[in-house]
Amino acid sequence: MSADIQAYLWPTPNGKKIYVTLEELNIPYDVRLVNIGKNEQFDPEFLKISPNNKIPAIVDQNPPKEFGDGPISIFESAAILQYLADYKKGEGAPDLYPKNPRERVKVNEWLYWQIAGLGPMMGQLNHFSPTNIDYAKERYSKETDRLLGVMNKRLGEYNYLAGDKYTIADIASYTWLLNSDKIKAEDTLYPNVKAWFERISERPAVKRAAEKAKL
Known part of the structure; x- marks a missing residue:
């Protein structure tokens, strides 16, 4: 069935x-x-x-x-x-996806942040990395780093992107970081993102x- x-x-x-x-x-x-x-x-x-x-x-x-x-x-x-x-x-x-309007606004903010920012920038970085186009590689690498910095700051203040609850906003960003050396490295510049990533990875x-x- x-x-x-x-x-x-x-x-x-x-x-x-x-x-x-x-x-x-x-x-x-x-x-x-x-x-x-x-x-x-x-x-x-x-x-x-x-x-x-x-x-x-x-x-x-x-x-x-x-x-x-x-x-x-x-x-x-x-x-x-x-x-x-x-x-x-x-x-x-x-x-x-909490029903509380204030909580839902926060989920929407970080969900759309991923849709408009993290995903497209990481996608372009992955696309241009194998090429000889230095301008594009530098542009998308810097913007990805900026976004990860924003994320790292947020996750230094809260357990999850929308606050203290795991939501669809976390799922949306998590899958974009699955193959990111910027996060997985031992000496990562984004330790809060790494800790968040590892917590989510352990969920059944x-x-x-x-x-x-x-x-």
């Missing part, structure tokens, strides 16, 4: 966010791999779900009644994380996601 959630994924940082969130929220799901190396993201059937031809995307075959009849599809990782945490939280799962749901997505 199929799960309500069909998750269209590939093991990129944005795809891995969804694996972690689904595991944390104890939501049954089926994975439909979209091999971006073979341009499967341009398949017409996938474009009906994700018109921006990007993973991740999900289809909820059984959305809450306020969404009306029939399945709902969602693309863009932040929108997916918010939807899952708001509407599909499973039994015994942590509250990853994150370990399950790692097995399924090869994080």
Whole structure:
């Protein structure tokens, strides 16, 4: 029997966010791999779900009644994380997206910080690092360092990005740092980020996601 959630994924940082969130929220799901190396993201059937031809995307075959009849599809990782945490939280799962308005604003701030800043800058750094384009490498390396500095300062004041609770904002940034030597090095300039990263890595749901997505 199929799960309500069909998750269209590939093991990129944005795809891995969804694996972690689904595991944390104890939501049954089926994975439909979209091999971006073979341009499967341009398949017409996938474009009906994700018109921006990007993973991740999900289809909820059984959305809450306020969404009306029939399945709902969602693309863009932040929108997916918010939807899952708001509407599909499973039994015994942590509250990853608090209802309290003041707390929710903080989650949104750091979630969008990752979407607009950390992810794009690290993506560009990864893209240009193998090239001979020194200007681009320097630009994106400096901006990544600046953002990690912002993150390090925040995590020196709070246990998690939105405050003292683990939320979808943490998941969003965590998967972008999985392969970051800037964080994992013994002499890292960002010890608070490293400590936060190591705490999250020990979570049972994150370990399950790692097995399924090869994080």
